[in-house]
Amino acid sequence: xxxxxxxxxxxxxxxxxxxxxxxxxxxxxxxxxxxxxxxxxxxxxxxxxxxxxxxxxxxxxxxxxxxxxxxxxxxxxxxxxxxxxxxxxxxxxxxxxxxxxxxxxxxxxxxxx
Amino acid sequence: xxxxxxxxxxxxxxxxxxxxxxxxxxxxxxxxxxxxxxxxxxxxxxxxxxxxxxxxxxxxxxxxxxxxxxxxxxxxxxxxxxxxxxxxxxxxxxxxxxxxxxxxxxxxxxxxxxx
Numbered sequence: 697x698x699x700x701x702x703x704x705x706x707x708x709x710x711x712x713x714x715x716x717x718x719x720x721x722x723x724x725x726x727x728x729x730x731x732x733x734x735x736x737x738x739x740x741x742x743x744x745x746x747x748x749x750x751x752x753x754x755x756x757x758x759x760x761x762x763x764x765x766x767x768x769x770x771x772x773x774x775x776x777x778x779x780x781x782x783x784x785x786x787x788x789x790x791x792x793x794x795x796x797x798x799x800x801x802x803x804x805x806x807x808x809x
Numbered sequence: 810x811x812x813x814x815x816x817x818x819x820x821x822x823x824x825x826x827x828x829x830x831x832x833x834x835x836x837x838x839x840x841x842x843x844x845x846x847x848x849x850x851x852x853x854x855x856x857x858x859x860x861x862x863x864x865x866x867x868x869x870x871x872x873x874x875x876x877x878x879x880x881x882x883x884x885x886x887x888x889x890x891x892x893x894x895x896x897x898x899x900x901x902x903x904x905x906x907x908x909x910x911x912x913x914x915x916x917x918x919x920x921x922x923x924x
Contacts (some may be wrong), residue, residue: 700852737916738813738898738913739898739900740914741911755911796841796843796912797855797912800854
């Protein structure tokens with residue numbers, strides 16, 4: 697079983713819909729992250745959380761929100777999806793003492809029509 | 810403004826030879842650099858990192874070199890193996906972002922190692 701699991705793996709939806717991407721981890725790590733990848737741009741940080749009560753905006757948080765329901769779960773929401781949020785989304789965790797993402801999920805490919 | 814650039818979208822190397830992946834950066838405030846490997850349909854995997862106070866870091870077949878004056882780093886894979894075929898991302902962190910997880914990623918280079 698994967699240490700970092702993302703659901704769904706693929707999603708197609710329409711503009712204006714609310715979408716939730718879920719991430720769960722079995723590594724017991726406090727630090728979790730959400731990134732998006734666009735072609736030709738590498739990965740960009742959306743939100744990060746260093747423990748259940750700590751949520752921080754990343755580089756491109758506009759249009760997104762997150763929820764850290766438990767140490768193991770970190771969800772990303774698009775309240776009203778728009779086409780330019782079409783991308784590949786990754787959740788990640790990092791080892792204790794590290795603030796760099798080290799363990800990534802396999803990604804969620806999101807298409808907004 | 811692309812602060813971290815991987816100017817070669819792809820690289821093809823024969824098995825057993827050296828693979829050299831390059832990365833250039835523009836921000837002199839970067840103090841830590843990382844390389845990630847990504848296979849299709851999987852998430853990136855952390856590979857190796859280097860602090861700006863060093864010019865070389867080695868881990869098995871993988872060595873990262875940092876040339877601060879040229880604002881350039883490179884990843885050497887010796888010897889290259891077919892299983893190394895993947896997309897490689899370099900990433901950089903500024904000192905002020907040391908506790909945020911904020912990394913600036915390059916666009917990635919696709920490495921193909923031919924048997």
